[in-house]
Structure formats: structure tokens, C-alpha cells
Amino acid sequence: TSRGLGDVYKRQSRDRPWLIRTYAGHSTAAASNQLYRSNLAKGQTGLSVAFDLPTQTGYDSDHLLARGEVGKVGVPVCHLGDMRTLFDQIPLDQMNTSMTINATAPWLLALYIAVAEEQGADIKSLQGTVQNDIIKEYLSRGTYICPPQASLKLIGDVAEYCYSEIPKWNPMNVCSYHLQEAGATPEQELAFALATATAVLDELRPRVSEDEFPKLVGRISFFVNAGIRFVTEMCKMRAFVDLWDEICTKRYGVSDPKYSRFRYGVQVNSLGLTEQQPENNVYRILIEMLAVTLSKKARARAVQLPAWNEALGLPRPWDQQWSMRMQQIMAYETDLLEYEDLFDNNPAVEKKVNILKDGARHELANLDSMGGAVQAIEYMKSRLVDSNADRLNKIETNETVVVGVNKFTTSEESPLTTGDKGIMIVDPAVENEQIDRLNTWRNERDSEAVKTALNDLNDAANSGNNIMPASVNAAKAGVTTGEWAEIMRSVYGEYRGPTGLSKAKSNKTEGLDEIRSSVDLVSDKLGRRLKFLMGKPGLDGHSNGAEQIAFRARDCGMEIEYQGIRLTPEQLVSAVLETNPHVIGLSILSGSHIPLVKETLERLSKANLSHIPLVVGGIIPDEDATALKAMGVAKVYTPKDFELNAIMTDIVELADPHKVAAE
Numbered sequence: 001t002s003r004g005l006g007d008v009y010k011r012q013s014r015d016r017p018w019l020i021r022t023y024a025g026h027s028t029a030a031a032s033n034q035l036y037r038s039n040l041a042k043g044q045t046g047l048s049v050a051f052d053l054p055t056q057t058g059y060d061s062d063h064l065l066a067r068g069e070v071g072k073v074g075v076p077v078c079h080l081g082d083m084r085t086l087f088d089q090i091p092l093d094q095m096n097t098s099m100t101i102n103a104t105a106p107w108l109l110a111l112y113i114a115v116a117e118e119q120g121a122d123i124k125s126l127q128g129t130v131q132n133d134i135i136k137e138y139l140s141r142g143t144y145i146c147p148p149q150a151s152l153k154l155i156g157d158v159a160e161y162c163y164s165e166i167p168k169w170n171p172m173n174v175c176s177y178h179l180q181e182a183g184a185t186p187e188q189e190l191a192f193a194l195a196t197a198t199a200v201l202d203e204l205r206p207r208v209s210e211d212e213f214p215k216l217v218g219r220i221s222f223f224v225n226a227g228i229r230f231v232t233e234m235c236k237m238r239a240f241v242d243l244w245d246e247i248c249t250k251r252y253g254v255s256d257p258k259y260s261r262f263r264y265g266v267q268v269n270s271l272g273l274t275e276q277q278p279e280n281n282v283y284r285i286l287i288e289m290l291a292v293t294l295s296k297k298a299r300a301r302a303v304q305l306p307a308w309n310e311a312l313g314l315p316r317p318w319d320q321q322w323s324m325r326m327q328q329i330m331a332y333e334t335d336l337l338e339y340e341d342l343f344d345n346n347p348a349v350e351k352k353v354n355i356l357k358d359g360a361r362h363e364l365a366n367l368d369s370m371g372g373a374v375q376a377i378e379y380m381k382s383r384l385v386d387s388n389a390d391r392l393n394k395i396e397t398n399e400t401v402v403v404g405v406n407k408f409t410t411s412e413e414s415p416l417t418t419g420d421k422g423i424m425i426v427d428p429a430v431e432n433e434q435i436d437r438l439n440t441w442r443n444e445r446d447s448e449a450v451k452t453a454l455n456d457l458n459d460a461a462n463s464g465n466n467i468m469p470a471s472v473n474a475a476k477a478g479v480t481t482g483e484w485a486e487i488m489r490s491v492y493g494e495y496r497g498p499t500g501l502s503k504a505k506s507n508k509t510e511g512l513d514e515i516r517s518s519v520d521l522v523s524d525k526l527g528r529r530l531k532f533l534m535g536k537p538g539l540d541g542h543s544n545g546a547e548q549i550a551f552r553a554r555d556c557g558m559e560i561e562y563q564g565i566r567l568t569p570e571q572l573v574s575a576v577l578e579t580n581p582h583v584i585g586l587s588i589l590s591g592s593h594i595p596l597v598k599e600t601l602e603r604l605s606k607a608n609l610s611h612i613p614l615v616v617g618g619i620i621p622d623e624d625a626t627a628l629k630a631m632g633v634a635k636v637y638t639p640k641d642f643e644l645n646a647i648m649t650d651i652v653e654l655a656d657p658h659k660v661a662a663e
Contacts, residue, residue, distance in 0.1 A: 014338050017045075017331035018293070019096055019302035022320045023267060025050035025075035027430045029085035032075040035317060036090060042321055043328055046096040047128075048304050049086075050074035051108070053539035053590055056143040057566070058104050058485025062435045065568060068595030069539050070431040072314075074100075078438050079480045083111040084118065093121035097128035098173075098265065098302065103145040105132040106158050107484045110471035113166070129170035129221060129265070132158055135196045136175050138377050138497040139384060140182035142541015142565045145485060148374045150492035154467065156203045161468035163208065163216050172200060173223040173265065180225035181271045182544050183388025186236045187359030192380050193222065194243055195364060195373040201252060202372070217248055218259030224300075226291040227269040228284055233291035234343070235352040237298035240264070243357055265302035266292045273311045275640040277404030278422070279414050281308040286326055293330060296341040303327055309416075311639050313423030313621055314591065378498040385500035385547050389508055392548055396643055397511070405642060423621065426591065438480070445478035453477035454487060461491040499564050500547055505555050512556055515645060518652045519557040526582060530655050533581035534562040535572045537596045538588060541565045545617060546587035552644045553651065569600040573607055581612065582655040588618040594627065601632055613654040617641075 022039050025032045036047055051074040054066035060078050061070045070076050077083055092115065101108045109130050113123055134151035137144040144151065159171035176184070176193035184192065197220060208216055222240070226233045241262040248260035268288035273281045285305050292300040305323035307315035330336065343349045370376040394400040401407045416422050453474040460470040474484060523530045534550040536543055543565050550562040561579045576584060584604075588596055597616055604610055616628055617637035625636040635650050 015296070017337065018300050018327075019046040019265070020044055020324060020327045020331070021046045021048040021098060021265075021302055021304040022324055023048045023050050023100065023304045023306075024320060025052075026073075026314060026424070027071040027075070027426050028434060029075055029077065029082045033086050033088050033090070035320075036086075038317060039320065039324065040090070042324060044324055046098065046302060047090075048098045049100065051099070051101055052076045053143070053541075055108070055481055056101060056104060057539050057541075058107075058145050058481060058488065059539070060480050060482030061431065061438055063482060065539055065566070067599075068431070068592035069590055070434050071426055072591040076434050077108065077111065077481065078434075079441050079478060080111055080114055080475050081437070081441050083108075083115050083475075087112075087115055087119075091121070092116040092119055093125050095128070096302075098304075099128070099130050102131050102134055102137050102141075102143055103151070104481060104485060105130040106154055106467055106471050107475070107481060109158060109162075109169075110468065110475040113472055114475040123166055125168065126166050127168045129173050129223075130158065131175055131223060132172040133175040133196060133223075135199065135373050135377065136178050136192075137541070138495075139192070139381050140178040140542075140544070142497065142543055143539075144495060144497060144541075146488055146492040147495040148377060151495075152199065152203050152374060153464075154488075154492075155200055156207060157466045157468055159200070159204050159216065159219070160207045160466055163212075163219065165468075167219075170219055170221040170263075173221050174200070175223040177223050177225040177267060179384065180227060180269065181542075182384045183386075183391050184384055185359075185387055186232060186239075186356055187363055188380075188383060188387060189225070190236065190239055190243060190356060190360035191363035191367065192373070193224075193240075194247060194360070195367045195376070197222075197244075198247060198251065199373040205252075213252070214254045214256055214259040217252055217254050218256075218261070221301075222262065222264035224264050224266050224292070225269055226266055226288045228272050228288060230287050230291040232352065232356075233288070234295050234298065235349055236356055237264075237292060238295060238343070238349070238353045239356040239360065241298050242353070243360060262298075263301055265304070266300040267304045267306060268292070270306045270310055272402070273306060273308070274402065274405050275311040275638055276409070277411050277414065278309055278312060279416055280404050281306075281311070282322070282326075285323060289326065289330065293336065295343050296339070297344065309422045311619065312417070313619060314426065316422075316424045319422075378500075381498045381500035382502070385551060386506070388544055388548060389506070389551050392642070392644065393508060396645065405640075425621075441478070442480070449477040450474075450479055450483075453479055454483060457484065457487050458491065461487060496564060499543070499550075499562055501550055501554070501560070501562060503554070503560075505557075506551070508555060512645070515648050515652065516557045518649070522652055522656045523557075525657050526655065529559045530557075530583075530652065531559040531561065531579065531581040532651055532655075533576060533579060533584045534560060535567060535575070535584065535586045535600075536565040536588075537567055537569055537572055537586055537600060538590060538592050539566055540588055540590040540592070542589045543587070545589070546585075548644065549585060549587070549617070549647065552648055556648050556652075558651070569596060569603050572600060573603040573609065576604065576609055576612065577607060583651050584612055584614045585651070586614065586616045588616065591619065593618050593620055594624060597628055597633060598631060615647075615650070615654070 053069045162169045162171040174197045176189045244262040248254040254260045307319035457470040532553045554560045613634040615635040
């Protein structure tokens with residue numbers, strides 16, 4: 001008799017499930033610790049720490065730029081005391097911890113090591129990952145501090161230190177996740193991530209002997225994204241596996257397959273989660289998880305899933321539990337882990353994988369011709385902005401269907417968003433309480449020990465030595481996050497990343513004729529070209545939305561002013577005085593819209609600029625939108641406002657002097 005599919009592919013034993021994580025952290029170290037211990041009790045098998053924006057960008061909670069940002073998108077960690085509280089009653093030598101931290105990765109790892117030693121752990125046994133991928137921060141996420149070459153040096157310091165002192169720790173997650181969030185095609189995601197990995201390995205190669213280098217290659221891991229086109233995404237993961245092995249063997253001479261294995265963790269796509277009919281997001285998350293679990297050859301080693309309501313605001317513990325249960329059902333109830341790879345020798349899969357590999361190789365050759373990822377940052381940024389514009393245009397024109405957004409929009413009211421509106425709200429008092437704890441820490445520490453530690457850190461940075469030993473000593477001495485980062489800024493300098501926007505119009509002007517005519521008409525009335533200033537106040541570096549608004553405004557014929565991310569309200573108002581725009585737009589995705597908009601409006605008023613209309617976009621709950629309008633904001637936009645042309649029409653109407661006079 002013929003053997004069935006199950007006989008061919010089924011094995012006698014089950015594979016071990018992937019690490020089950022939840023990306024979490026909010027408000028305070030104590031509140032986050034409680035959440036971590038609760039999630040571990042529910043069956044989570046690894047930790048994934050979300051830090052707030054001041055911590056990610058190297059500012060203490062009382063810094064001017066931290067105002068309104070403390071505890072919003074993650075946990076604030078200013079010093080060893082905060083890190084101690086964060087992992088209270090969690091034995092770090094038994095934990096696998098992922099920390100999504102980049103510019104301040106050396107520092108947060110130093111704090112983690114210090115706490116582990118306090119717990120009595122042998123640090124050589126510590127397991128986990130720091131993301132530590134600065135190149136993608138320049139391209140998509142925006143939490144960089146130093147220029148590229150200095151940042152590459154710091155990545156190398158962490159990797160070299162981990163290799164000798166924490167050999168089970170992954171010193172870097174090459175992170176393609178945010179590239180896809182910024183609009184990358186699968187081929188771009190493959191190429192840009194692999195180019196980043198080679199830039200880092202080229203930096204690391206001289207730091208160890210040729211015999212030891214393959215082991216160091218084996219510690220580099222990846223963190224990827226998986227979108228709704230899950231068959232393509234699964235093929236992308238198989239392409240990653242093949243291309244990484246190709247690079248390791250051909251470029252670096254790695255012969256041991258253990259060291260050329262593509263090891264990755266994943267969070268499935270948050271970009272595609274919708275504010276409209278948010279209950280549909282549960283299905284999207286499950287389908288996207290299939291891309292990184294179905295194929296054994298390309299299965300993730302760690303999975304974290306977003307919550308269904310992330311387009312609405314900060315998820316509650318129950319929301320995170322729902323996503324965790326999704327993983328547990330897949331891992332423990334189904335028979336997925338009992339089979340060999342389900343897609344080997346599948347002609348459709350092999351064809352798609354080869355197409356993706358060919359496209360990625362072509363882009364990699366292009367990047368190599370420019371000198372590699374660091375030299376190609378501006379090119380990659382502009383390509384991402386263009387790709388994201390294409391993605392949004394396809395949704396607007398219904399070429400890409402998004403259920404509940406541009407098709408099947410008639411819906412019953414969701415019971416999931418009644419009551420507390422389905423999200424967690426961070427108490428505004430958290431910021432002042434965190435600042436009080438920070439001041440107490442500063443007052444009670446040994447100031448001489450801190451001074452000595454900072455001098456040693458400064459000497460290490462200036463001399464070109466590895467900064468990790470001095471950073472660990474600084475952590476133990478009581479140095480703060482802001483103090484550590486200030487040394488990095490003073491020694492290596494600060495950097496302003498490219499915006500990816502040129503002044504010249506793109507070729508994506510189809511369907512814009514009517515708006516362009518309106519812009520011309522209003523410009524004639526104004527006596528000069530309608531000017532729109534796009535601003536990104538605060539520490540939120542997720543600039544994709546701001547870039548697309550500015551991109552479309554430019555293509556509609558407006559003159560645009562966009563100076564990039566991380567500006568204070570004071571700097572924004574200075575830009576308004578200097579450039580004299582007709583309409584101002586602010587994009588704030590971190591949840592700090594109320595304090596940042598309030599300060600911006602107050603400063604506009606003091607400068608006698610209140611007559612200029614202000615529009616605001618972000619993840620903004622309905623009650624906050626009402627409050628913003630009461631302050632004087634002309635229009636508020638949230639993720640449900642996906643039709644950019646409608647926003648452009650609003651801007652034109654707000655700038656029209658005749659309409660303003662009539663009102």
C-alpha cells in the first residue's frame with residue numbers, strides 16, 4: 001500500500017516550542033515587574049522588555065525632552081535601582097530576556113549584568129538579546145544618538161564583550177521588523193537587513209582571531225516582521241535562511257552549519273492592525289503567525305505577538321494574555337511540531353523563494369556598490385519612503401483590500417471597545433513620581449564614586465577602548481541613563497538622520513489633479529505658494545506617517561517644511577517663525593500628544609502665531625481628540641483616516657484665506 005503524507009513527514013517526537021514572549025513594559029519598573037511575573041505565571045517562557053522613549057534615547061526622566069514621554073511606550077529605567085525593581089523576584093540566570101534597546105544598549109545591558117550579579121548569578125550563564133541595531137534606527141524607528149561609524153563601534157563593543165564575558169547572550173538582533181513597518185518590500189527587507197548584518201560582522205572581524213570569528217558570527221541573530229500576505233512572508237523567511245547561509249559561507253568562510261544557522265525572533269506585523277473593526281486584528285495576528293511557525297526550516301526561535309487593540313492605544317494585561325494564548329494553542333494543542341518541514345520540494349514555494357532571493361541579491365549588490373549599509377543610509381531611507389507611498393496609495397485606490405477599512409465597512413458596534421474603550425491609560429502622575437524617585441536616587445548615591453565612574457567611562461570612550469567594562473562599573477556606582485548617554489554624546493557627537501524626502505515632486509501624482517488645482521488657486525489668493533510645516537515633537541521617532549503626509553503634500557503642489565524627528569515645541573515654534581507656513585501639522589504616536597500639543601499652542605500664542613491652523617495626527621483616543629480640539633487644534637487624525645487626499649483637502653481649506661475670513 002502507498003504511504004500517506006503523515007507517514008512520510010511525521011516523526012516520533014515533537015519539536016520543542018519556540019520561546020513565547022510578550023513585548024511589555026509601561027508606567028514604572030514596579031508596575032512592569034508585576035506584569036512580567038503575571039505573564040510568566042500564565043505560561044510565558046521568555047521576557048521581552050519595552051523601554052520608554054527617554055530611556056531609549058539616553059535621557060533621564062526629568063530632562064526637558066522627556067516631558068510627557070515617561071512610561072508611555074515602555075518602562076522608564078534611569079539607574080540600577082529601576083533595573084533592580086524591574087526584575088525583582090525574577091531569577092535572571094533562569095530567564096531568556098530580550099531587550100528592545102539600541103542607542104543605549106551597552107548601558108541597559110550593563111545595568112542588567114549588575115542586577116544579575118546582585119542576585120548571585122554567574123553572568124556567563126545569562127541568556128537573552130539586546131537589539132542593538134542602530135542602522136535600522138536611522139531608517140525607520142528614530143531612537144539613535146550618535147553618528148553611524150561611532151554607533152557601529154559601540155555595537156562592536158557589546159558583541160566583543162558578550163563573546164568573552166556572556167557567551168550565551170546575543171549581542172545584536174539585526175532588526176528587519178521596523179523596515180517592513182516603514183514600507184519595505186520583502187526584497188528590501190531581506191537586502192537591507194542582510195547588508196546591516198555584514199556591516200556589523202565586518203566591524204567585528206578584526207576584534208577576534210580567524211579561528212574564533214565563526215563563533216562570533218553564530219551569536220548574531222535577527223528580529224523580523226511577518227505581514228498578512230503569509231505565504232509570501234513564509235517564503236521570505238526561507239529566503240532569509242538560504243541567503244544568510246550563503247553570506248556566512250562565501251563571504252566569511254564559516255564552514256560549521258551551527259554558526260551559519262539563521263536564528264531569529266519575530267513580532268508579527270503591527271502596521272496592518274486597524275482602528276476600524278479592531279476585533280478583526282485577532283485573525284490578522286493569527287494568520288501572520290503562520291508565516292513564522294508553519295515551515296520547520298524557517299521557524300522562529302522566539303515569537304511575540306501584538307495585541308488586537310494596538311491601533312487604539314496601550315494594551316491591557318488581558319489583551320496580552322489573549323495573544324499569548326494564541327501561541328500556546330498553536331504550540332501545544334495542534335500537531336504542527338510533530339512534522340518535518342511541510343514545504344520542502346513544493347514547486348510554488350521554491351519558485352517564490354527564488355524570486356525573492358534574486359531580488360534581494362540584486363539590491364545587496366547595489367548596496368555593496370555604494371560601500372555597504374552605512375554609506376547607503378540615505379539611499380535606503382529614500383527607498384523606504386517611496387515604497388511606503390506605494391503601499392498607502394494601493395490601499396487608497398482599493399488595489400489592496402483591507403477588510404473593514406476600504407471594503408466590508410458596514411459593521412455592528414464592537415463589545416470589546418465599550419466601557420474602558422478597550423485600552424490601558426497611563427496615569428499622568430507616573431512621570432512626577434518617577435522624577436521623585438530619580439532625585440532620591442541622586443541624593444542618596446556616593447557622588448565621588450559616580451564622578452570616578454564617569455571619568456573612567458569618558459577615558460574609555462576617548463581612548464577607543466571597549467566601553468562595556470567601564471559601563472558595568474558605572475552602573476554599579478549609581479550613574480544614571482542620562483549621565484551615561486551624555487558621555488557618549490560628548491565624545492562621539494550627535495546625529496540627525498535623513499528624512500528620505502526631496503523637494504522635487506515624485507511621479508506618483510496620478511489622481512491628484514483636482515487637489516493640485518485647489519492648491520494653485522489658494523496659493524494665488526495667498527500671494528505665494530501654500531506652505532505646510534510638518535513637525536515631529538517629542539522623542540517619538542516613528543516618522544513613517546509624518547513622511548507620507550509631507551510626501552503627499554509636496555506632490556499636491558504645496559511647499560513643505562519637514563526637519564525630521566525629535567524636536568521640542570520651542571524648536572518647532574522657531575521653525576514656524578523662520579519659515580512662515582500657512583498650516584502646521586504635528587505627528588505624535590507615543591501617547592504624549594496632550595502635553596506636547598498644549599505646550600506648542602502656548603508657545604505659538606506667545607509668539608503671536610495662534611492664527612496659523614494646527615492639525616494633529618497619532619494614536620489618539622476619542623476623548624483626547626475632543627480635548628485637543630477644545631485647546632484649539634483644527635483637525636485630529638487617527639489611523640482610521642487613511643485617505644491622505646482627504647487630509648490634503650482639509651489642509652487646503654484651512655489655508656484658504658477667503659474661507660477663514662468667512663468663518
